[in-house]
Amino acid sequence: MVSSTLPPSTRYQRRRLSWEIWIVLAVTVGQSALYSVLSLVRKLLAPVPLGSQQTQVNPSRDAQAVWDVVYQLLAVFFALALVALVVYLLWEPASNALRRIGLDFTRFGGDLWRGVALAAVIGLPGLALYAVGRALGITVAVVASPLDAAWWTIPLLVLSALRAGLTEEVIFIGYLFDRLRRLGWNDWSIILTSAALRGAYHAYQGFGAIVGNVVMGIVFGWCYRRWGRVMPLVIAHTLLDVVAFVGYPLAAALWPGVFAPVPASTPTPSPTN
Template sequence: MAAGFPSPLALSARADRVRLRWEVVLVLAVSVGQSALYSVLSLSRASLRTTPIGQQQTQLNPARDAEALWDALYRFLDIAFSLAIVGLVVYLLWEPGRSALDRIGLDFRRFGGDLGRAAVLMAIIGVPGLALYAASRVLGLNVAVVASPLDSAWWVVPLLVLSALRAGLTEEVIFLGYLFDRLRRLGWSWWGIILATAALRGAYHAYQGVGAIVGNFAMGLVFGWCYRRWGRVMPLVVAHTLIDIVAFVGYPLAAALWPAVFAPPA
């Protein structure tokens, strides 16, 4: 090798890093990064309105069509295409001779232990998260989050459960399974990755207000630490899914019981 010229191995390593950087940018651009940008813009727009943020509202899982059957079809397709992005990320993580699902711990080999860990995380994250949302609403830092009504058709609850599963898989597989792997290969430190993904998670939920940013950033720190320690994304997917099922299905009940906190402004 002539002096001053990089070796083929060095050139290959450099090309791999460039490819990984572009891969991460493109994955974020079609998934959680895109949603985070729109979410931050939504909060910025809400802040510029004359109506205080505490008197504004946003809707979870809004209807896609006025007719119930078409609304269900559109919602189901939306969930399916979102899960296709999760499938793409898993495909990108696949390596010859080793399953990506095994590598990130998205399997049922230790489901009993994963379920127990998920229950603990649900208590640690879910209860304080609910209290933070209530406090943020009282302080006017969060918009009112309006959940889908449960009585419009029999398929509403199953679709909401699927939406919760979609959220759990999308956020945990991409934030943790994918970004932890790719950013680590690009030379990031573990705490740098945990902080960056937690910040992205907070931005992803910024449309709900400042309280949601703080709460989801804290959730990102806890989930990131747990994934680094356990090496399994399954308990985090289960915990996230259960938290969102409670939010999507239980929220209308909470709004009926405590309208001053949970019901949208008139």
């Protein structure tokens, strides 16, 4: 094996790095991916067909509005704390981790237009794939936000979208690229592995979501390989989720057969929330 020819210090560093990766995945996106896959398995074993089931992405956390807002804000805070932990692990003496993975504002203008363009490229095919998956019965009805929205709902949904963008792109792309490259992985192995993990992370939504997110992961990974910056990916992901979350009530009203909740099944919360 390659490690047997390395100096002891290097072998130690590789083992330590491997353990770090597994631990990070176990407490962040890897944990959610496992629960997501189990959620899909349970849906497949249920007596109700997959296409007649639904899942909630941003469910209410308490019947009382004040406590619901408090719990929603805490959920965002602790999710972003995990992102901060990953950035902290990437930090090195004389090396700014945020600048190294391209999560800074030094080139925000270029990052912004790239992010907007990427959101458009991913968003429309993703919407079509969801509609096809619903028509084929291989994708559950995804309730992206409450239909009876209050005035504070939209700011919370925007924060939830930002949380998802930072969590997924910093860990799936920035962190895994940095760490797996150090273990000697080539870029396409990293891209495909990260994309597969992203697909598993969204498995609770059904097979259409798995395919769509694997494709999204490949595109985002290729863009990171080309640009070397996470910021455009975070912008694109956040924009996609803001449109999906905030626009969901309108979509449910216009296309009830595709987006409206399915009354025949009990909704289950997203394992990633």
